[in-house]
Amino acid sequence: MTDSDIMIEDLCFQYPGGHVALEHINMYVKCGSISALLGANGSGKSTLLQCMAGLLRPQHGKIYIQGKPIASYKKELYKKVGMIFQNPDDQLFEPTVSDDIAYGLINLGFNTFEIHQAIDHIAARLNIGDMLDKSIGSLSCGEKKKVAMAGVLVMQPDILLLDEPTSGLDPLSAYELMQLVKDISISTGVSVIVATHDVDMVPVFCDYVFVLQAGHLCLSGSPEEVFMCKKAVRDARLRLPRIEHLVEILHRDGMNIDTTCFTIGQARRQLLKLVGKK
Ligand SMILES: Nc1ncnc2c1ncn2[C@@H]1O[C@H](COP(=O)(O)OP(=O)(O)OP(=O)(O)O)[C@@H](O)[C@H]1O
Numbered sequence: 001m002t003d004s005d006i007m008i009e010d011l012c013f014q015y016p017g018g019h020v021a022l023e024h025i026n027m028y029v030k031c032g033s034i035s036a037l038l039g040a041n042g043s044g045k046s047t048l049l050q051c052m053a054g055l056l057r058p059q060h061g062k063i064y065i066q067g068k069p070i071a072s073y074k075k076e077l078y079k080k081v082g083m084i085f086q087n088p089d090d091q092l093f094e095p096t097v098s099d100d101i102a103y104g105l106i107n108l109g110f111n112t113f114e115i116h117q118a119i120d121h122i123a124a125r126l127n128i129g130d131m132l133d134k135s136i137g138s139l140s141c142g143e144k145k146k147v148a149m150a151g152v153l154v155m156q157p158d159i160l161l162l163d164e165p166t167s168g169l170d171p172l173s174a175y176e177l178m179q180l181v182k183d184i185s186i187s188t189g190v191s192v193i194v195a196t197h198d199v200d201m202v203p204v205f206c207d208y209v210f211v212l213q214a215g216h217l218c219l220s221g222s223p224e225e226v227f228m229c230k231k232a233v234r235d236a237r238l239r240l241p242r243i244e245h246l247v248e249i250l251h252r253d254g255m256n257i258d259t260t261c262f263t264i265g266q267a268r269r270q271l272l273k274l275v276g277k278k
Pocket of ligand 1: 020021
């Protein structure tokens with residue numbers, strides 16, 4: 001299948017202690033798209049991302065990256081698929097920011113000139129140029145998240161897996177980080193899967209949504225399609241994005257609003273029209 005970056009067939013994963021974390025997952029991720037992976041705590045989001053990154057080996061089922069089973073990539077998989085962990089301290093282990101960003105490139109055999117060029121480019125893109133000489137230990141959580149992202153993006157993966165990238169960030173930093181992810185996806189064509197509890201971000205930044213409930217994929221589709229299934233969303237212990245919840249309240253109060261509008265600007269204009277302000 002040419003337009004799919006990731007295809008998952010009947011994936012099951014059980015941890016060594018016996019806990020079944022994923023059951024019969026089937027997923028298809030379109031090239032260049034941004035997908036949200038939603039689900040309550042313990043629903044299996046991190047486990048699924050780690051299976052896609054080749055860090056966990058499922059007992060059953062297959063994962064294909066660009067049409068080929070992940071096992072066939074061997075070491076090359078780490079160049080194709082970049083994963084950013086929930087906790088940046090699990091990812092950053094070199095003394096300084098520039099050393100950490102350089103780590104993957106050194107392993108891939110890049111020369112010193114290429115490494116410097118690549119670091120300068122990604123640092124400018126992520127606006128972390130003034131941090132390059134800092135020690136990792138001196139950074140804030142948000143800064144560490146950006147450095148972890150730089151270390152992965154510098155290797156130019158085709159697929160980017162983000163595990164709760166906005167957790168612990170202030171609202172503006174969270175928005176800016178997701179905007180950056182969107183810009184990078186548009187300019188490079190990288191496919192992004194982001195596990196998140198931040199449902200408000202989903203209609204703004206994501207093309208597709210996958211919802212996990214106790215290790216099962218219970219819903220999938222565009223944000224419009226998924227958030228229309230209000231009961232199923234709540235059964236999965238999620239809430240609607242605030243904008244959708246507002247639309248729901250207005251409907252309940254007998255106001256007529258076009259539920260196909262999903263950008264903040266469109267919804268705001270509709271709401272102002274409804275309450276009589278132009
Ligand atoms: N190393 C492990 N050994 C045994 N069970 C584990 C292990 N890691 C995770 N689990 C269990 O697998 C299930 C799925 O965990 P996972 O971390 O994938 O959930 P999650 O959706 O990412 O949760 P959260 O939103 O809290 O990060 C949970 O019940 C968890 O307790």
